[in-house]
Amino acid sequence: MINAIVNYALNNRLMTLVFAIAVIVAGVFSFQKLPVDAFPDATPTMVQVFTTSPGLSPVDIETLISYPIEISMYGIPKLQKVQSTSIFGLSRVTIYFEDGTDIYFARRLVNERLSEAKRQIPEGMGEPELGPITTGLGRILMYSLKAEDESQYSLQEIRTIQDWIVKPQLRTVPGVTGVLSIGGEVKQYQVNIDAHKLQARSLTVSDVRGALTQNNRNVGASFITRGGEEYIVRGYGWVNSGSEGIKDIQNIIVSKSEGESPIYVKDVAEVGLGPAIRRGAEVSSGEESVGGYVMKLIGTNTSQVLEDVNAKIDDLNKSLPEGLKIEAYYSQAELVGKAIGTVEKALLEGSVLVLVFLYLFLGNIRSTLIVVATLPLSVLFAFIAMRMSGLSANLMSLGGLAIGIGMMVDGAVVMIENIFRHIEERSDEKISVLRLVGESAREVARPIVFAIGIIIIVFLPLFTLQGVEGKLFSPMAYTISFALIGALLLALTLVPVLASLSFKMGGQHKEPKLVLFLNRLYKPVVNTVVKAPKIVMGVAVIAFAGSLLLFPYLGSEFVPTLREGTFQIRSTLPPGASLESAIKYGKRIQSVVDEFPEVTGTYARIGRAEVGGDPESVNVVATLVNLKPLDQWREDVSYEDLQSRIAESLDERVPGLANNLSQPIQLRTDELLSGVQAQLVASIFGDDLDELGRIGKEVAALANDVPGATDVRAQQSAGKNRSLFAPTVKCWRSLASALIT
Secondary structure (H helix, E strand, O other), rough: OOOHHHHHHHHHHHHHHHHHHHHHHHHHHHHHHEOOOOOOOOOOEEEEEEOOOOOOHHHHHHHHHHHHHHHHHOOOOOOOEEEEEEEEEEEEEEEEOOOOOOOOHHHHHHHHHHHHHHHHHHOOOOOEEOOOOOOOEEEEEEEEEEEEEOOOOOOOHHHHHHHHHHHHHOOOOOOEEEEEEOOOOEEEEEEEEEEHHHHOOOHHHHHHHHHHHOOOOOOOEEEEEOOEEEEEEEEEOOOHHHHHHHHHOOOOOOOOOOOOOOOOOOOHHHEEEEOOOOOOEEEOOOEEEEEEEEEOOOOOOOOHHHHHHHHHHHHHHOOOOOOEEEEEEEEEEHHHHHHHHHHHHHHHHHHHHHHHHHHHHHOOOOHHHHHHHHHHHHHHHHHHHHHOOOOOHHHHHHHHHHHHHHHOOHHHHHHHHHHHHHHOOOOOOOOOHHHHHHHHHHHHHHHHHHHHHHHHHHHHHHHOOOOOHHHHHHHHHHHHHHHHHHHHHHHHHHHHHHHHHOOOOOOOOOHHHHHHHHHHHHHHHHHHHOOOOHHHHHHHHHHHHHHHHHHHHHHOOOOOOOOEEEEEEEOOOOOOOOOHHHHHHHHHHHHOOOOOHHHEEEEEEEEOOOOOOOOOOOEEEEEEEOOOOOHHHHOOHHHHHHHHHHHHHHHHHOOOOOEEEEEEHHHHHHHHHOOOOOOOOOHHHHHHHHHHHHHHHHHHHHHHOOOOHHHHOOHHHHHOOOOHOOOOOOOOOOHHHHHHH
């Protein structure tokens, strides 16, 4: 079989060259179509269900909403686990599926079960809805909508433009699955009822609510026929916008008894425009602002989506009201470019080094060029296989190609060296170059296959990894294997063909001086060690045992830290802190961080954005810190130094916060691995919240004493006890009925 491949290639040299050209064309095309990401997305297959119920406490959210949804999901095919997060006014239920489950199939199953869950949720407690079709790393761009003159537009006006102009336009971009708004004030009509006026007219809040609902809708009234023509009758009852809408609401009739004047909404309530209750805010450059997060559709090309989004933003900036501008303050485009650029640089440098060393050892420029030609072709072959298998181009997958550069040329080096040696040794024989090349190639073909096969087998354990580990590391194993398979095919086919076209019989070849020098050094060493095999084996065993003893002292981590060029500070205020208090802290954090000359800008998110984002409480401030390029930093400041200096400065000047200083993608990856945004988590289970809190503080105190541990904190959300921080209103039905009557 192996020899047959070599024979076919040499007997059909034109076809072999056409095959090489086809690999080049298909490889370039495949690379252009590959999804490009900075880092492999390890997000498991999951579907999120969000339910908003303003005003409902976390305990009630869990009991009335989260629990019914959880129960309804059990029994779904390929279900792995169900988790929920219940905070004030919001429930998030996450349904995890087995790896490999089609996301659209999973969403369809969840959507079917939601109909059952909706029947168990009390009326008026919220409507469950599916989250965006994205991943943990799907937030690819964040932007702020800014006014050149802050007095020109209010936060409410800017938020209205964001929700009704910017957001719908960005959602039209292919590959964008959602845009979340944060900050500013959502405009709404507010009907502030006067309880005394309501009671004086023997009305209830339900009467007003029913009147508002019934008088804000359009209805179809069919059609009428007159004079041979049909006229469509339209029942228009929607409330107008602006000041006209206020008048419409004021003049809605709440009650009318026979013989009495009608009672209007304006008789029992004040009507006006006002902001909705906020559970999130954004602070930019020390001032409140309005922003948005662009979410990428799962499986799409990050680089292409970002390019299209930026083009749409440029178009929007030309059509926005005068004085308003969209400014992107975080984009994965730069990180993707840096990651791909790093790998491309490594590939180029590796190829040059291979070229130089091959020439030094082979001493023949034709042999060197033939071997080096297999490098880009092997990489292009890997791109073809990556596209066919659905892998993306990222730091890990392309890093596998950089690692495998030396291994890719092994087969070609053995093949060309053997061919070259036979031509040199048998130059006096009357034999054609083609025949001699064939004999030489068949002689080493089998050892080459076995050698490369063994290298591929070494990576088999990486193929067996499951879950997050498999998604992170298996792409590297796949790309190396693809490239080695391509290199093997090229070594068996293209290398012999090029050798038969490049070499001629006859001529003398001088051994390279470097090889002669190394031989002079190597021969006495070999002659010495073969005379004392026991000593050599003993030294080898001792060295191996010593390396095993040193292994526990080596540092280790799951994945190397990627320098993203952006910091993220997650600051947790004491439980019960208000949104206004958190905004003040966010401004203080920005003022401290902005003093560092390496920082170009800071943007803080307080609480949560719209449904579909992180369900954070208002006592959490997430500050994004943009940094200058490393070559513009102070000479005595490193990446790690800046992190520690910022953390120390915040602890000194903004006390009372639990700060976690990391990077955006690193935080997301940590959350996928441990369930929270931290590298190491100790989970404590039990029924007594007070006891859990006490144990958590003890564990945190012990962890603080561990060398290298930073930003250690006990989870504080459990301390937000409704009996301590929120008054409980209990309904006495007998008293209520007496007051009504």
